[in-house]
């Protein structure tokens with residue numbers, strides 16, 4: 001998957017990703033305000049396939065899944081960060097959002113193109129071929145994300161147990 | 164012969180049906196209890212369960228609490244609460260607490276927790292349960308769905324960071340101040356999804372409600388779980404709520420168990436703390452923020468409106484008045500806290516000082532309920548988080564402090580060291 005990079009700093013929290021003020025109004029309203037406290041242009045201009053890159057502690061805060069779901073609905077294809085908050089990380093994978101720990105994320109630039117290759121534990125700049133190493137994700141979790149997340153995976157499991 | 168284990172390893176091993184687990188080992192654990200609330204629970208799980216054609220593995224192991232959208236302020240929140248009631252009825256969930264208060268406080272109040280339990284909660288402050296010696300952590304709605312359909316969840320066994328607190332807190336210094344100081348020292352997320360365990364004589368001397376504040380804000384440290392080994396204080400508190408036959412001796416770390424690291428702190432020299440916007444880690448002595456004018460003071464949330472928090476606030480407010488042009492809102496964490504505060508004169512002290520009493524629930528804490536802020540307004544709150552825009556308009560500013568510090572600011576009309584107002 002290749003997309004444009006939206007670059008964010010450290011400690012991007014779940015109140016920025018899914019502001020509590022808009023939580024009642026449903027996802028369609030919520031996603032318009034996704035990350036507006038950090039970058040007002042993001043929700044307006046993000047395109048399907050784009051990649052979100054963060055610093056340390058991405059997704060700190062509440063357990064609200066809407067934080068990851070908003071990125072999925074906006075078409076974000078992957079999130080790379082120096083480190084993730086635990087609940088957000090689990091939520092992202094469960095919702096089918098590729099989340100990779102990338103210690104070198106700080107050398108990625110806003111707006112550059114990026115090809116994310118979870119199977120190879122890296123992301124690549126297709127213009128310069130510069131490579132950014134990511135921590136490997138266990139194959140069964142990559143498969144779960146590719147399948148669309150935990151629900152799809154459970155669906156298969158329940159189907160198998162019924163037959 | 165088993166190698167020595169931490170309390171974390173012992174609880175995880177038991178839940179995984181094993182005698183021993185290693186730190187970092189990925190295991191599948193059986194869930195003793197699953198807690199969900201009106202915001203992240205039924206309304207999100209309903210469509211997922213339908214899609215799967217699945218039901219709940221064991222309704223007797225599920226607790227549902229309506230606390231985020233209570234009381235309803237519009238048709239939308241009312242319908243969320245209605246759906247929640249229908250969900251518990253349809254799924255035959257008997258442990259349902261509708262508008263009785265905030266889940267993390269309602270759980271132990273009703274005797275749902277006991278040491279050694281493995282618990283998942285659909286809320287990030289679920290580590291609060293660790294005050295009772297439970298391994299309790301927060302999960303999102305999809306993961307909760309998986310948990311209640313299968314009764315199990317995968318876990319990468321976390322290591323334990325031991326925070327040793329010696330000494331004794333001074334007057335008007337509380338667990339909240341300990342946590343704000345820890346947020347600064349370790350940093351937001353500094354615990355990196357490991358377990359933080361609090362120990363030492365300063366912890367043994369704390370009542371359960373203060374211990375809950377420590378474990379609650381383990382979430383701000385980025386810990387998966389906050390933990391305190393049970394002792395006589397735990398036993399006494401639980402016995403009063405009908406939970407008996409606790410095996411306190413079993414749920415202790417072994418001598419020689421390995422910790423990721425051990426950090427030492429002295430409670431005696433800690434001053435009241437305030438965290439400036441927009442992070443709990445942006446903290447320091449309250450005196451350093453002296454003079455910051457406020458529009459609103461908020462005593463609320465699972466973190467800062469339990470019965471003893473209300474008593475702390477009342478001890479500052481007795482015989483004083485809230486400053487002109489400042490509003491002091493008090494939303495007791497639970498209905499039981501309200502009743503106890505009514506019985507012992509705490510509520511009267513608050514009301515006489517000019518506090519506005521609000522319903523029990525999450526309220527303004529995360530911008531869900533009443534008491535939110537307008538553009539550019541400044542608030543000091545006893546809540547756990549002051550992220551940008553969390554309590555209302557995105558330009559509003561929230562400072563965090565203990566109930567003493569919030570009450571003192573309400574009286575002074577600005578941030579002060581609460582010891583200044585009291586003397």
Ligand code: SF4
Nearest residue numbers: 265464465525528529
């Ligand atoms: S009071 Fe605040 S921190 Fe506690 S559960 Fe409710 S929203 Fe979360």
